[in-house]
Amino acid sequence: MGVLVVCSGGLDSVVLAHQVGKDRDLDRLLSFDYGQRHKKELDFAALAAADLGVRHDIIDISNVAQFLTGSALTDDVAVPDGHYAETSMQATIVPNRNAIMLSVAYGVAAGAGAREVAIAVHGGDHFIYPDCRPGFIDAFRRMENQALEGSWEIDLYAPYVDKSKADIVRTGAALGVKFERSWSCYKGGATHCGRCGTCVERAEAFHLAGVADPTDYEDADFWRSAGSP
Amino acid sequence: MGVLVVCSGGLDSVVLAHQVGKDRDLDRLLSFDYGQRHKKELDFAALAAADLGVRHDIIDISNVAQFLTGSALTDDVAVPDGHYAETSMQATIVPNRNAIMLSVAYGVAAGAGAREVAIAVHGGDHFIYPDCRPGFIDAFRRMENQALEGSWEIDLYAPYVDKSKADIVRTGAALGVKFERSWSCYKGGATHCGRCGTCVERAEAFHLAGVADPTDYEDADFWRSAGSP
Numbered sequence: 001m002g003v004l005v006v007c008s009g010g011l012d013s014v015v016l017a018h019q020v021g022k023d024r025d026l027d028r029l030l031s032f033d034y035g036q037r038h039k040k041e042l043d044f045a046a047l048a049a050a051d052l053g054v055r056h057d058i059i060d061i062s063n064v065a066q067f068l069t070g071s072a073l074t075d076d077v078a079v080p081d082g083h084y085a086e087t088s089m090q091a092t093i094v095p096n097r098n099a100i101m102l103s104v105a106y107g108v109a110a111g112a113g114a115r116e117v118a119i120a121v122h123g124g125d126h127f128i129y130p131d132c133r134p135g136f137i138d139a140f141r142r143m144e145n146q147a148l149e150g151s152w153e154i155d156l157y158a159p160y161v162d163k164s165k166a167d168i169v170r171t172g173a174a175l176g177v178k179f180e181r182s183w184s185c186y187k188g189g190a191t192h193c194g195r196c197g198t199c200v201e202r203a204e205a206f207h208l209a210g211v212a213d214p215t216d217y218e219d220a221d222f223w224r225s226a227g228s229p
Numbered sequence: 230m231g232v233l234v235v236c237s238g239g240l241d242s243v244v245l246a247h248q249v250g251k252d253r254d255l256d257r258l259l260s261f262d263y264g265q266r267h268k269k270e271l272d273f274a275a276l277a278a279a280d281l282g283v284r285h286d287i288i289d290i291s292n293v294a295q296f297l298t299g300s301a302l303t304d305d306v307a308v309p310d311g312h313y314a315e316t317s318m319q320a321t322i323v324p325n326r327n328a329i330m331l332s333v334a335y336g337v338a339a340g341a342g343a344r345e346v347a348i349a350v351h352g353g354d355h356f357i358y359p360d361c362r363p364g365f366i367d368a369f370r371r372m373e374n375q376a377l378e379g380s381w382e383i384d385l386y387a388p389y390v391d392k393s394k395a396d397i398v399r400t401g402a403a404l405g406v407k408f409e410r411s412w413s414c415y416k417g418g419a420t421h422c423g424r425c426g427t428c429v430e431r432a433e434a435f436h437l438a439g440v441a442d443p444t445d446y447e448d449a450d451f452w453r454s455a456g457s458p
Contacts, residue, residue, distance in 0.1 A: 059293055063288060063289040067341075095377070096376055099376045100333055104293050108297065110297070131377075139372040140375075140376075142368050146362065148359060149359040
């Protein structure tokens with residue numbers, strides 16, 4: 001009955017949506033509004049769903065997120081500039097975010113009769129996000145096998161968990177993904193800022209992949225001086 | 230830094246709240262509004278928090294629950310009468326409910342600096358609810374160890390997972406819990422109906438425990454004819 005893709009509208013999950021759309025039975029895209037400071041990337045998730053001709057649901061979990069304090073993504077804390085892997089980026093951790101989003105996605109998949117939930121976690125996030133590591137993905141899959149035993153069989157598809165963001169850019173290029181139809185910047189400006197952690201990571205990934213970067217950055221060269229992890 | 234107790238206002242979780250209040254460092258009670266057809270039990274969770282002198286938060290996840298279809302607890306499906314363990318009660322399954330609630334509870338615990346999340350799942354629920362079984366509890370604990378690795382250490386406390394509801398009644402009686410300050414009935418009437426699955430299970434548990442049942446049931450004897458699982 002198909003695959004439900006957790007899609008934020010960022011580069012990784014937009015490429016994943018296109019990959020599933022080509023190789024598997026894509027059912028729908030699912031986004032989360034957790035009260036992030038800007039919702040611009042959700043428009044890009046909607047764009048990906050339209051491009052792929054599938055349903056797009058946005059689940060508002062901001063009622064939940066207001067209890068999860070201490071993160072620059074949702075709180076009134078300044079977004080740090082610099083490389084994603086630096087300690088300063090730990091300010092962008094939302095406690096238990098992937099477990100919450102995946103648990104909800106599994107519930108939605110069960111209700112929709114979908115057989116697989118797909119998420120675009122990747123190796124570049126391993127440094128500071130434990131809930132992006134292979135150990136978490138495996139443990140989550142086993143937990144859901146127990147939770148849904150006898151009622152639903154839903155698998156977790158995380159094809160990028162051992163790959164780099166540069167690998168994802170290469171995959172997207174091979175699929176013909178229009179990368180400008182994805183949004184990475186933590187700030188919600190007219191163009192990508194080029195200075196925040198995800199902008200630096202994005203620009204660097206295109207460079208490492210040897211793929212031309214179509215992104216319009218306000219500060220296009222900042223990433224070169226931000227340094228590798 | 231304390232224990233966060235997931236408390237619906239039902240008999241099991243109210244007894245658990247009192248047990249944690251006596252034996253451990255109770256931090257707060259956490260309830261979920263998932264769009265259940267009546268919210269009466271949430272008032273009893275608030276009552277328990279007041280009795281224990283701790284904070285009580287209600288997290289509204291009805292935005293999530295509207296995507297989780299097919300359950301009599303939230304949908305417009307008739308609540309079946311009869312014993313809890315009967316097949317008809319499968320209509321009351323909310324897909325992935327405990328994984329969703331526990332994931333959110335862990336996120337709240339992380340934000341609050343709590344060290345433990347407590348939940349009152351028990352052996353009587355094992356027949357039809359896979360997410361109440363020991364295998365689920367163990368797998369969930371391991372999943373969260375991975376998800377929060379290096380940032381937070383939070384344990385899962387489920388002391389009733391191998392006990393019966395009658396055991397919980399005995400525990401509550403020993404603690405002096407005022408059972409009438411808890412609510413089990415799936416219907417939201419002035420008194421417990423006595424006929425729905427949780428009313429039958431409640432009345433039977435007092436009988437099996439040999440504890441006087443202070444509950445005011447509309448149909449006080451129905452449970453005797455509903456039969457054991």
